[in-house]
Amino acid sequence: MIKSICCIGAGYVGGPTMAVIAQKCPHIKVTVVDLNEARIAAWNAADLSKLPVYEPGLDAVVAEARGRNLFFSTEVDRAIEEAEMIFISVNTPTKTYGVGKGMAADLKYIELCARQIARVAKSDKIVVEKSTLPVRTASAINEILDHTGNGVQFQILSNPEFLAEGTAMEDLFAPDRVLIGGDTTPEGQKAIQALVDIYANWVPKENILTTNVWSSELSKLTANAFLAQRVSSINAMSELCEKTGADVNEVARAIGLDSRIGSKFLKASVGFGGSCFQKDILNLVYIAKSYGLHEVADYWEQVIIMNDHQKRRFAKNIISTLYNTVSGKKIAFLGWAFKKDTNDTRESAAIYVADDLMGEQAHIAVFDPKVEKVQMLSDINYLNTRSEHDNEKLLSTFSDPYEACHNAHAIAVLTEWDEFKTYDWQKIYDGMLKPAFVFDGRNILNKHELEKIGFVYQGIGMM
Numbered sequence: 312m313i314k315s316i317c318c319i320g321a322g323y324v325g326g327p328t329m330a331v332i333a334q335k336c337p338h339i340k341v342t343v344v345d346l347n348e349a350r351i352a353a354w355n356a357a358d359l360s361k362l363p364v365y366e367p368g369l370d371a372v373v374a375e376a377r378g379r380n381l382f383f384s385t386e387v388d389r390a391i392e393e394a395e396m397i398f399i400s401v402n403t404p405t406k407t408y409g410v411g412k413g414m415a416a417d418l419k420y421i422e423l424c425a426r427q428i429a430r431v432a433k434s435d436k437i438v439v440e441k442s443t444l445p446v447r448t449a450s451a452i453n454e455i456l457d458h459t460g461n462g463v464q465f466q467i468l469s470n471p472e473f474l475a476e477g478t479a480m481e482d483l484f485a486p487d488r489v490l491i492g493g494d495t496t497p498e499g500q501k502a503i504q505a506l507v508d509i510y511a512n513w514v515p516k517e518n519i520l521t522t523n524v525w526s527s528e529l530s531k532l533t534a535n536a537f538l539a540q541r542v543s544s545i546n547a548m549s550e551l552c553e554k555t556g557a558d559v560n561e562v563a564r565a566i567g568l569d570s571r572i573g574s575k576f577l578k579a580s581v582g583f584g585g586s587c588f589q590k591d592i593l594n595l596v597y598i599a600k601s602y603g604l605h606e607v608a609d610y611w612e613q614v615i616i617m618n619d620h621q622k623r624r625f626a627k628n629i630i631s632t633l634y635n636t637v638s639g640k641k642i643a644f645l646g647w648a649f650k651k652d653t654n655d656t657r658e659s660a661a662i663y664v665a666d667d668l669m670g671e672q673a674h675i676a677v678f679d680p681k682v683e684k685v686q687m688l689s690d691i692n693y694l695n696t697r698s699e700h701d702n703e704k705l706l707s708t709f710s711d712p713y714e715a716c717h718n719a720h721a722i723a724v725l726t727e728w729d730e731f732k733t734y735d736w737q738k739i740y741d742g743m744l745k746p747a748f749v750f751d752g753r754n755i756l757n758k759h760e761l762e763k764i765g766f767v768y769q770g771i772g773m774m
């Protein structure tokens with residue numbers, strides 16, 4: 312039975328996943344390591360509101376397990392040496408250079424981990440791919456680990472993570488399934504069983520699925536591609552609804568009641584964001600192309616093309632509705648995170664919509680309950696569209712939503728935070744310039760009530 316595990320990468324996946332394993336398996340010592348000292352310090356913060364990842368319910372789990380059998384550390388070598396099982400949970404972003412730039416997954420952090428494990432390990436280890444990886448990455452890791460020359464045996468498992476941010480704790484406590492891929496050899500099967508035994512501490516056996524490594528790796532990319540495709544599909548319909556008088560919420564409800572389609576993931580929006588959908592689909596497209604499967608690649612690429620279109624047309628609609636000019640106008644943004652209940656802003660639609668509007672010299676005034684100003688500025692600066700100085704002039708942030716909306720020409724809802732629904736909209740209206748516009752990129756506000764107050768309201772996929 313495994314008694315000691317280590318996880319390399321203390322991010323949005325490594326942190327919450329290991330916290331739950333530690334909570335559910337008090338007999339296992341769990342050490343989460345990262346090169347980023349500030350991040351580790353934040354995981355060790357006495358004040359639990361300072362944890363680097365915001366997830367409802369995470370603080371309580373960390374409070375229970377931290378210091379008992381859950382540890383956060385920057386001593387990577389030591390944790391590797393001590394552990395019988397090592398999870399690799401580092402980032403695998405889209406490559407920004409060289410071959411496959413803008414498409415392929417950048418595996419340099421994965422390779423560094425593999426080399427570090429190969430260098431440090433003095434006893435046999437099970438290495439678990441937790442990061443989302445291109446299919447067949449396990450063979451590359453295997454080759455690196457096979458050349459240590461010190462006789463240590465490694466088994467490589469693929470155990471992709473399916474949690475969604477904002478609901479990470481519920482997803483980890485009661486996963487639809489846990490997927491574990493491994494070698495078909497007896498040693499491979501033994502390694503699979505060791506990981507099954509860990510999850511079996513709280514996940515029903517029938518929800519733990521075992522496959523070969525390649526199916527497991529590819530299933531993760533496939534799941535994200537299917538989920539993102541649903542969002543792009545409903546968003547494509549939203550544009551048609553706006554032309555025809557159909558209401559996308561009604562269409563989604565009508566089709567969602569068909570049990571073959573199902574009702575989840577049919578919310579039309581300003582476009583999907585997050586660190587994974589785009590990255591993983593681009594990676595899938597790249598893999599398909601590399602095998603010469605151009606029709607497969609084009610099919611999936613359309614999901615991204617549609618999503619880019621949805622973000623751009625949201626900004627365009629604001630500009631054309633505000634009499635074709637937003638220059639010098641204050642536009643309040645409610646929300647910057649890529650979805651509610653997270654402080655993560657990676658690939659958030661808000662960034663792209665803000666950038667388009669700032670290109671037209673609009674002044675963007677943002678309120679988000681969990682995102683700090685420095686993060687918003689860093690997101691916009693990363694696009695390199697204009698100087699950092701200009702970005703600071705055009706983007707301001709507020710810690711009070713009413714102030715953000717004061718004297719604004721328009722409000723754009725970019726994130727579906729629940730609290731936006733219960734604001735005093737009369738008070739907001741009174742403080743705005745007239746006509747007062749609301750562009751609801753999440754369809755969360757009550758159109759009729761807002762219109763009764765006097766707002767000009769536009770949602771996604773409705774007239």
Ligand code: NAD
Nearest residue numbers: 320321322323324345346347400401402403420442443472
């Ligand atoms: P993240 O950027 O939040 O965290 C990754 C961490 O790894 C960083 O803190 C980084 O400093 C650390 N790191 C990188 N190289 C390292 C090294 N050599 N040694 C030690 N630490 C190192 O990323 P994330 O969102 O947690 O995602 C991690 C992986 O999980 C990705 O492959 C992603 O696709 C996948 N995934 C993410 C989610 C999600 O919701 N965020 C869900 C499922 C799967």
Ligand code: UGA
Nearest residue numbers: 472473474475476542576577578580583584585587649650
């Ligand atoms: C997604 C998947 O849901 C997870 O299963 C997966 O593990 C994860 O990616 C990953 O691999 O990183 P996440 O990106 O955290 O999780 O959040 P989602 O709930 O999937 O939302 C993604 C984006 O789609 C958000 O911007 C969200 O607002 C948008 N979305 C989602 C819609 O616009 N409409 C919907 O109906 C659903």
